[in-house]
Amino acid sequence: MDHPRDAARGGQRARPGRSAAAGWVSSRPRAERAREVADVLRQQITSGRFPDGVLPDEYSLGQRLHASRNAVREALGLLRNEGLITRRRGVGTTVVLPKYGHGLDRLAGLAEALSGHGAVTNEIRAAEAVTELPAVIAERLGVPAAAGGVRLERLRWLDGLPLSLDSSYLTTDVGTRVLAGDLVGRDVFSLIEETSGHRLGRADVAVHAVTADPDTAALLRIEAGAAVFALERLTHLADGRPVDAESIRIRADRMALRTTLHRGVPPASG
Known part of the structure; x- marks a missing residue:
């Protein structure tokens, strides 16, 4: 008993x-x-x-x-x-709401990653050339701040509900061409490859769990202080040159970040 x-x-x-x-x-x-x-x-x-x-x-x-x-x-x-x-x-x-998986083991735009799950649309909040980059952004892109660049901010929607707030700085040569593309209906990654004639190679990604500030919460239609994923991504061309520094806030109640990890050969102890 x-x-x-x-x-x-x-x-x-x-x-x-x-x-x-x-x-x-x-x-x-x-x-x-x-x-x-x-x-x-x-x-x-x-x-x-x-x-x-x-x-x-x-x-x-x-x-x-x-x-x-x-x-x-x-x-x-x-x-x-x-x-x-x-x-x-x-x-x-x-x-309450379905959660969509976004793989972290492949470099893909949001619309590409969520193909088959619904229509992704972009609300353009900023799309402009800037004459001087913030110092920390210039350092990430490996260019002088005075070289300027292109700033984009997009509110990404999936089936009528906001999913993420994406803020990007692109190098001048790549960003200027992207500005002329279809920013409402296309992923920036595909526009970079199409307009520059170069393939993307890799991205350095860091993901943090943070609480939404009042402005972000209002845009994403969640309560201030709600959990969001903060994704920092630096995307490089195939030749290794960084061209796109992004800061993304993703609704944690609508997205699950996924990847498949493979165990390599442990380094030899010396």
Whole structure:
């Protein structure tokens, strides 16, 4: 027989007449178990495990995940606080918005990466030549600040909802040609390759989790302080020259950043 203290800490006992799933009763704190369940459900939601957007009831989820209903209920509360799901009596638990995967293992524009998921459109907020670059941008692009460049700011939309706010500085020779292209309907990457006659080669990427400032939140239609991905990207031509320095803010409730990592040969210890 399970010790009452363990049952109290691990969740409620099985109902009379029902057999408890393995792991329902646990000596682990329920909050810890709830966090684990939330992690599993989040992964399943973002990978499209529930294509109709409806999650099973608490009892069924508990059976599947070997967790108590209390732990499942707390886990769903965590996901609701994240804005990932909503819960309504008589309706059940449903996914608020689909999350789209954006691979980090391939250099691709947003429209290219989300091909087949919906229509990506660009609201142009700035598209202008600048006579002097900010010092930190000039350093990233490897040019003097006085060389100037092109500044772009685009609000990216997917199926009628804002997805990301992209701010870019391009070198003058590449950016001037891009300004003449279709910035509303095309990705900047494809415009760079088309207008410059050079292929892109690689990008250096850093991703941070930050909270949205009031201006960004208003543009992305989220609450100020909500979580967003801050992606800093420096894109190079195939010859290694950096031409595009970007700062991107992505709604974390609508995008999952994915990649496939391969383990190489460990360096020899000397």
